[in-house]
Amino acid sequence: MLKAAALGGLGLGGLGLAGCSEERPSPPRRPPTSPKPATSPKPTGPADWNALERGLDGRLVRPSDSSYKEARRLYIPRYDRVRPAGIAYCETPQDVSECVAFATVKRMPVAVRCGGHSYAGWSTGTGLVIDVSPMDAVKRDGDRATVGAGTRLIDLYDKLADDGVGVPSGTCPTVGVAGLTLGGGLGVTSRAYGLSCDVLEAVQLVTADGRVLTCDAQQSPDLFWACRGGGGGNFGVAVSFTFRTHEVGDVAPFSMRWPWRKAADVVRGWQRWAPAAPGEVWTSLHLDTGPDEGTPSIEVAGLALDGASGHMERLTAAIGADPASSTAQSRPYMDAMKFMGGCAGQSVEQCHGEGALPGQRPGGAFPRTEYSGKSHIAYRPLPDEAIRALLSRFDKGNDVQNRSVLMDAMGAAIARTGPGDTAFPHRKGLFCVQYLAPDDAWLSATHGAMEPYLGGAAYVNYIDAGLKDWAHAYYGPNLDRLRKVKAAHDPGRLFRFPQAV
Numbered sequence: 001m002l003k004a005a006a007l008g009g010l011g012l013g014g015l016g017l018a019g020c021s022e023e024r025p026s027p028p029r030r031p032p033t034s035p036k037p038a039t040s041p042k043p044t045g046p047a048d049w050n051a052l053e054r055g056l057d058g059r060l061v062r063p064s065d066s067s068y069k070e071a072r073r074l075y076i077p078r079y080d081r082v083r084p085a086g087i088a089y090c091e092t093p094q095d096v097s098e099c100v101a102f103a104t105v106k107r108m109p110v111a112v113r114c115g116g117h118s119y120a121g122w123s124t125g126t127g128l129v130i131d132v133s134p135m136d137a138v139k140r141d142g143d144r145a146t147v148g149a150g151t152r153l154i155d156l157y158d159k160l161a162d163d164g165v166g167v168p169s170g171t172c173p174t175v176g177v178a179g180l181t182l183g184g185g186l187g188v189t190s191r192a193y194g195l196s197c198d199v200l201e202a203v204q205l206v207t208a209d210g211r212v213l214t215c216d217a218q219q220s221p222d223l224f225w226a227c228r229g230g231g232g233g234n235f236g237v238a239v240s241f242t243f244r245t246h247e248v249g250d251v252a253p254f255s256m257r258w259p260w261r262k263a264a265d266v267v268r269g270w271q272r273w274a275p276a277a278p279g280e281v282w283t284s285l286h287l288d289t290g291p292d293e294g295t296p297s298i299e300v301a302g303l304a305l306d307g308a309s310g311h312m313e314r315l316t317a318a319i320g321a322d323p324a325s326s327t328a329q330s331r332p333y334m335d336a337m338k339f340m341g342g343c344a345g346q347s348v349e350q351c352h353g354e355g356a357l358p359g360q361r362p363g364g365a366f367p368r369t370e371y372s373g374k375s376h377i378a379y380r381p382l383p384d385e386a387i388r389a390l391l392s393r394f395d396k397g398n399d400v401q402n403r404s405v406l407m408d409a410m411g412a413a414i415a416r417t418g419p420g421d422t423a424f425p426h427r428k429g430l431f432c433v434q435y436l437a438p439d440d441a442w443l444s445a446t447h448g449a450m451e452p453y454l455g456g457a458a459y460v461n462y463i464d465a466g467l468k469d470w471a472h473a474y475y476g477p478n479l480d481r482l483r484k485v486k487a488a489h490d491p492g493r494l495f496r497f498p499q500a501v
């Protein structure tokens with residue numbers, strides 16, 4: 001997950017078509033388009049942009065629209081230059097079906113968008129952007145929650161916390177539940193409750209032929225499996241998710257800092273302790289160049305569900321050196337999620353991006369940030385030589401501000417699911433390493449320096465346009481099955497981008 005501090009302050013610094021359940025638009029608001037078998041694209045759809053606009057419940061933004069400049073933006077500003085032909089804010093699954101039919105007839109490229117946080121900018125393009133943001137209802141029913149695919153993480157946490165429950169998900173408040181869940185979903189409670197895709201019970205998906213399918217363990221099980229870690233934008237447009245929930249109470253965020261001269265000890269001790277620690281505690285090791293030029297920093301940020309002090313003591317013992325400073329404070333769950341997400345003390349409204357478009361709020365204050373990311377999944381601890389190589393990336397001459405390496409502990413509940421049980425394959429990973437920087441050169445050099453020690457496994461949610469052999473890196477042994485699901489449900493490859501399955 002992303003270090004919130006780098007984005008405005010942490011405060012602490014996842015075969016076979018039988019059994020598909022299909023739902024039709026009801027009642028039809030436009031001439032109904034007849035569904036076809038999954039192996040052939042829908043031949044009819046709106047004839048032009050005006051017809052598409054008339055057929056949508058939601059809003060269609062075109063280049064002549066005053067809100068086009070804002071509507072085309074993603075989270076990362078470098079993609080502001082991309083100019084879609086149209087952005088459809090879909091209010092219903094039927095809106096999505098209409099967009100799919102239009103794009104098929106027009107042979108127009110499609111990009112699917114939720115929170116717009118794709119590192120590679122693959123939720124926009126020059127054709128039609130299908131934005132699911134207006135579908136953001138969150139409804140709790142017993143120990144299940146049905147969540148509109150356009151929901152932002154801050155709203156997921158907020159609406160469920162009101163009922164004293166939660167779903168394990170990511171940290172950044174403006175990230176979309178769709179992109180995150182479809183790629184897996186690592187979060188601060190994942191060691192206790194699993195990845196977001198692990199608590200997914202069902203997903204409603206609009207497929208390339210325009211049908212609205214409910215996919216779960218019984219219905220369309222192949223698609224359901226693929227949607228649990230197979231990556232966003234590959235198999236259809238998700239319109240709603242049903243998650244199992246867990247109860248929430250007070251939790252304790254904590255932070256521990258050591259002087260840089262102790263950095264090798266901290267990395268060595270943390271990587272042995274953190275993946276094997278109880279599921280009640282999650283930690284992330286942060287190496288940063290900023291904010292004081294020339295003074296790299298090392299910090300462990302964590303969240304404990306059962307009190308922080310015992311975990312902090314055991315981590316200190318594993319490292320063999322007391323921290324120079326540390327903080328820990330028990331907080332209500334929602335406060336802690338804001339704190340971990342970098343909007344501590346702010347209102348839920350403020351934890352959104354600013355604006356009037358779906359997904360934004362007029363009083364939103366969460367900033368966009370310019371950077372690129374790369375990742376590794378570490379399957380074994382770093383040897384001393386690798387630790388030296390990692391730390392040297394923060395030496396003088398490599399000390400431009402805002403360069404970070406974040407190591408998020410895995411293990412516990414994440415490892416209790418098998419590599420092939422969902423499409424997310426990295427169940428035996430010890431920790432996820434994320435490299436973040438505004439400059440690609442440092443990022444590539446740092447990632448390259450660690451490759452001899454960490455190999456080629458990577459996290460699809462930290463999608464990386466420059467990654468060689470990306471398909472095996474993201475999907476490992478699940479790749480062949482994912483390709484079969486893709487061929488069965490999107491044979492014409494309507495949903496495509498440079499790293500589409």
Ligand SMILES: Cc1cc2nc3c(=O)[nH]c(=O)nc-3n(C[C@H](O)[C@H](O)[C@H](O)COP(=O)(O)OP(=O)(O)OC[C@H]3O[C@@H](n4cnc5c(N)ncnc54)[C@H](O)[C@@H]3O)c2cc1C
Nearest residue numbers: 001114115116117118123170171172176179186232233238
């Ligand atoms: C600031 C920041 C913090 C992050 N923190 C975490 C974290 O804590 N944990 C973690 O696991 N990851 C984290 N990530 C990574 C994040 O999970 C991915 O970037 C994710 O893909 C973002 O989803 P999105 O909906 O916001 O982005 P988008 O750019 O809208 O979508 C990402 C991908 O999913 C596809 N997609 C979007 N909506 C749908 C849909 N409805 N149906 C089908 N496909 C769809 C898009 O086409 C695109 O390929 C973070 C990323 C950033 C930038």
